[in-house]
Amino acid sequence: MAEDEVDRWVQSACVLCSNGCACDIAVKDGRMVGVRGRAGDRINHGRLGPKGLYASWQWSDQDRLTRPLVRQNGTLVEASWDAAMDRIVAESKRRQPLQHGFYTSGQLFLEEYYTLAVIGKAGLGTPHMDGNTRLCTATAAASLKETFGSDGQPGSYNDIEACDALFLFGHNMAATQTVLWSRVLDRIEGADTPAVVAVDPRMTAVAETAVRTGGVHLRPLPGTNQALMNGLIHELIAHDWIDRAWVDEHTLGYDDLAQTVEPYTPVKVAEICEVPAPDLRRAAEIFGTSERVLSTVLQGFYQSHQATAASCQVNNLHLLRGMIGKPGCGVLQMNGQPTAENTRECGADGDLPGFRNWANPDHIDELAQLWNVDRQVIPHWAPPTHAMQLWRYVEQGSIDFLWISATNPAVSLPALGRIREILGKQELFLVVQDGFFTETAAYADVVLPAALWGEKQGTFTNASRTVHLSEQAVAPPGEARSDLEIFLDYAERMDFRDRDGHRLIGWKTPEGAFDAWKECSRGRPCDYSGLTYDALRGESGIPWPCTADQPEGTDRLYADAVFPTDPAVCEDFGHDLTTGGSTTPEKYKAQQPGGKAFLKAADFRPPPETTSAEFPLIGTTGRSPYHFHTRTKTGRSPRLRRAEPRMWVELSEQDAAELQVAAGETVVVESARGRVEAECRVGTLRPGVLFLPFHFGYWDNADGPPTAANEVTITEWDPVSKQPLFKVAAVRVRKVKR
Amino acid sequence: MHVSTYLGLLRHAEGALADAFDQIGQGHGDEPDVVQLCELLAGKSRAHVEQLQAAVDRYGEDADNEPERLKAAEFGGARSGGVGLLRDLQDLYALGSFVDVTWTVIAQAAQGLRDPDLLQTASACQAETSQQLTWLNTRIKQAAPQALIVAP
Ligand code: SF4
Numbered sequence: 058m059a060e061d062e063v064d065r066w067v068q069s070a071c072v073l074c075s076n077g078c079a080c081d082i083a084v085k086d087g088r089m090v091g092v093r094g095r096a097g098d099r100i101n102h103g104r105l106g107p108k109g110l111y112a113s114w115q116w117s118d119q120d121r122l123t124r125p126l127v128r129q130n131g132t133l134v135e136a137s138w139d140a141a142m143d144r145i146v147a148e149s150k151r152r153q154p155l156q157h158g159f160y161t162s163g164q165l166f167l168e169e170y171y172t173l174a175v176i177g178k179a180g181l182g183t184p185h186m187d188g189n190t191r192l193c194t195a196t197a198a199a200s201l202k203e204t205f206g207s208d209g210q211p212g213s214y215n216d217i218e219a220c221d222a223l224f225l226f227g228h229n230m231a232a233t234q235t236v237l238w239s240r241v242l243d244r245i246e247g248a249d250t251p252a253v254v255a256v257d258p259r260m261t262a263v264a265e266t267a268v269r270t271g272g273v274h275l276r277p278l279p280g281t282n283q284a285l286m287n288g289l290i291h292e293l294i295a296h297d298w299i300d301r302a303w304v305d306e307h308t309l310g311y312d313d314l315a316q317t318v319e320p321y322t323p324v325k326v327a328e329i330c331e332v333p334a335p336d337l338r339r340a341a342e343i344f345g346t347s348e349r350v351l352s353t354v355l356q357g358f359y360q361s362h363q364a365t366a367a368s369c370q371v372n373n374l375h376l377l378r379g380m381i382g383k384p385g386c387g388v389l390q391m392n393g394q395p396t397a398e399n400t401r402e403c404g405a406d407g408d409l410p411g412f413r414n415w416a417n418p419d420h421i422d423e424l425a426q427l428w429n430v431d432r433q434v435i436p437h438w439a440p441p442t443h444a445m446q447l448w449r450y451v452e453q454g455s456i457d458f459l460w461i462s463a464t465n466p467a468v469s470l471p472a473l474g475r476i477r478e479i480l481g482k483q484e485l486f487l488v489v490q491d492g493f494f495t496e497t498a499a500y501a502d503v504v505l506p507a508a509l510w511g512e513k514q515g516t517f518t519n520a521s522r523t524v525h526l527s528e529q530a531v532a533p534p535g536e537a538r539s540d541l542e543i544f545l546d547y548a549e550r551m552d553f554r555d556r557d558g559h560r561l562i563g564w565k566t567p568e569g570a571f572d573a574w575k576e577c578s579r580g581r582p583c584d585y586s587g588l589t590y591d592a593l594r595g596e597s598g599i600p601w602p603c604t605a606d607q608p609e610g611t612d613r614l615y616a617d618a619v620f621p622t623d624p625a626v627c628e629d630f631g632h633d634l635t636t637g638g639s640t641t642p643e644k645y646k647a648q649q650p651g652g653k654a655f656l657k658a659a660d661f662r663p664p665p666e667t668t669s670a671e672f673p674l675i676g677t678t679g680r681s682p683y684h685f686h687t688r689t690k691t692g693r694s695p696r697l698r699r700a701e702p703r704m705w706v707e708l709s710e711q712d713a714a715e716l717q718v719a720a721g722e723t724v725v726v727e728s729a730r731g732r733v734e735a736e737c738r739v740g741t742l743r744p745g746v747l748f749l750p751f752h753f754g755y756w757d758n759a760d761g762p763p764t765a766a767n768e769v770t771i772t773e774w775d776p777v778s779k780q781p782l783f784k785v786a787a788v789r790v791r792k793v794k795r
Numbered sequence: 796m797h798v799s800t801y802l803g804l805l806r807h808a809e810g811a812l813a814d815a816f817d818q819i820g821q822g823h824g825d826e827p828d829v830v831q832l833c834e835l836l837a838g839k840s841r842a843h844v845e846q847l848q849a850a851v852d853r854y855g856e857d858a859d860n861e862p863e864r865l866k867a868a869e870f871g872g873a874r875s876g877g878v879g880l881l882r883d884l885q886d887l888y889a890l891g892s893f894v895d896v897t898w899t900v901i902a903q904a905a906q907g908l909r910d911p912d913l914l915q916t917a918s919a920c921q922a923e924t925s926q927q928l929t930w931l932n933t934r935i936k937q938a939a940p941q942a943l944i945v946a947p
Pocket residue numbers: 071072073074075076077078101104105106107108109110233234235236237
């Protein structure tokens with residue numbers, strides 16, 4: 058369709074990864090018909106990637122859910138909203154708060170998360186609320202809390218243009234955030250190319266770029282990141298590539314860190330990680346001798362063994378060199394899903410809203426006052442329930458009311474055989490709220506049809522704190538309603554009241570929810586108080602903190618090297634990185650952190666699952682640049698379907714030769730949990746490791762062989778962030794004879 | 796001198812704690828974090844038994860004729876279910892606290908004996924005992940409300 062045929066353009070940003078590229082939606086005759094990038098935006102400067110271009114709207118009128126469904130005599134039948142919501146409320150009312158669990162998403166808008174968080178924390182009073190973001194962004198948040206005292210992305214994307222070395226730790230940026238990667242490519246192909254170091258067991262486009270431009274590609278054995286990181290820090294210290302004066306002034310824990318990394322000589326690390334010692338030395342030298350280093354971290358660290366410990370070591374590298382808060386010197390602890398950042402801020406991931414500390418009574422009082430509820434209602438007596446524990450409680454039956462919104466655990470959680478059994482439990486009352494009839498919806502007692510992107514209004518925040526407004530472009534299909542409307546309807550029917558008998562939730566619109574959130578965030582590190590919908594209707598998105606004094610927002614945190622570690626401010630008192638044991642408030646205060654950052658240390662320990670004679674290979678999972686999550690949207694875009702039509706398994710050349718399989722042949726991958734059958738690709742992975750993309754579930758493949766990568770993954774998680782380990786499953790492979 | 800009695804007591808208690816961590820880890824196979832951490836923390840106590848050897852070589856160890864009431868209570872086997880897990884972790888906590896305070900006693904003795912090696916061992920090991928207790932406390936707090944209020 059030509060540009061002048063479009064009726065109108067509606068401002069938005071893409072929700073198909075955490076980059077949040079600003080765009081306009083083209084509307085013709087009440088339908089979405091295209092998108093264009095917004096040139097004036099600080100994030101994407103007008104660019105869009107394949108998912109944004111080809112999957113942001115094409116799904117919009119394909120097999121959507123248009124009416125609520127309610128299970129009657131074993132089958133789901135269409136029902137009115139009243140009937141569906143009355144059923145939910147009746148089930149909810151006959152249960153205690155602790156029997157309720159909410160499992161949400163990284164795809165909703167800020168206004169929806171905040172409303173859900175208030176329902177859970179001040180209405181019902183249940184600590185059991187988490188989401189799919191536990192699988193994606195939990196370690197980013199945890200490592201920032203451990204090091205800096207609070208969540209909040211330190212760096213800015215503008216550091217890409219200013220750095221002279223770029224380290225990507227377990228981050229295949231070329232597949233995960235294609236537009237961000239094109240910003241990097243601008244630098245690579247430009248005049249003064251930064252040195253690139255990639256840490257990844259696969260030869261990804263990122264790794265190839267590192268090699269091609271004279272950087273380093275480190276390929277540690279999956280599960281050994283912590284040893285590698287200790288080795289890099291060991292080298293920094295051994296060569297005195299550290300800014301000792303800065304470290305003394307702005308950090309705590311140097312001696313313990315130095316002592317912990319002492320044994321991690323390049324030779325020892327080379328042995329544990331199976332990387333050449335000279336490569337490790339060279340990478341450390343680049344970090345130690347460059348002037349402005351930018352590091353990014355993603356799932357290769359977050360979904361692997363010792364996730365939080367290893368991610369904290371990236372922070373440590375920067376602190377040791379005093380490289381934080383200055384142009385070109387930054388850490389980007391990334392996330393995968395588009396609105397994952399907002400679950401962290403609003404507390405729909407179990408944390409408390411506004412990065413408040415559940416172990417700080419003053420923070421609980423602030424929330425009690427804000428919501429005008431008794432502080433005892435707010436679940437703060439123990440750490441919030443993380444997703445894996447939440448599912449365990451459902452398995453044991455102590456949670457028997459589970460409300461899933463905008464995510465698809467029947468494909469995305471580890472060890473799917475177990476998850477299907479849990480979802481199928483007779484005693485469980487299951488609500489699924491989504492735009493499509495997903496694999497998970499098939500298990501529901503009530504299915505609620507939700508409006509999606511472009512069909513509702515709201516804001517969301519990208520991986521570098523930049524907030525965008527997404528306007529409603531078209532009406533939702535049939536009777537579908539926005540997630541916000543659904544949550545508000547539930548709150549209304551449950552009749553949640555504050556201490557004075559007034560409605561607990563006073564807002565009715567997205568903007569009303571946004572205003573309430575602004576108040577909640579005021580004075581906290583994620584301060585939105587200076588933002589308005591109107592301001593967000595300008596040229597570009599705006600990065601928080603944004604206050605009345607600083608209406609243009611904040612590009613980079615910690616320019617003054619004062620970190621939010623003061624006990625009255627911090628979001629968390631921290632943990633032992635090895636066990637996850639919580640530091641007590643007394644112990645935390647005794648360290649007198651007062652604005653200094655923590656250099657947290659941990660020894661390497663072997664991963665929970667290692668290879669054996671029966672399962673001799675390590676299976677690791679990841680993404681395709683052409684699909685998002687479980688393909689509910691991208692799988693309905695013809696172009697992206699053509700680009701990546703079906704499941705595959707990538708084997709190293711050596712392993713493929715040994716197994717006598719050629720590219721295109723079918724293989725079966727098996728672990729102690731399950732099996733996957735798919736076409737084989739031969740790639741340049743490190744031998745002994747195979748790769749499984751995680752997008753391919755069953756909604757368009759009901760009768761085929763098993764294809765979901767999570768059939769084989771394990772039920773294990775990081776002790777601090779509780780993020781599951783998707784990267785280390787012991788597997789075996791065999792060729793399927795046809 | 797009763798140092799040898801206390802060294803025997805501590806070695807026995809650390810051994811009992813290691814065994815209890817192992818049994819509880821194995822007894823709660825459906826709680827992956829408990830399995831992993833019990834295995835790790837059992838290893839720490841087992842290492843402490845080894846680390847006490849040097850002091851035992853110097854001061855001896857009265858293992859056999861120590862009065863029965865100077866022995867740590869041994870763990871009786873893993874229980875099942877939410878409340879069972881809670882009780883098991885609590886038993887570990889009790890045993891761990893006993894170990895903790897026994898290290899305090901040994902550290903005091905080491906001061907009096909002007910034995911820097913034993914003092915060093917005591918402070919390093921006690922830091923790890925505290926790591927064990929911290930984890931147990933965190934996990935107990937997490938498990939308690941659900942187990943007591945709504946577990947079926
Ligand atoms: S990079 Fe991410 S946000 Fe940008 S267009 Fe691609 S999928 Fe959308």
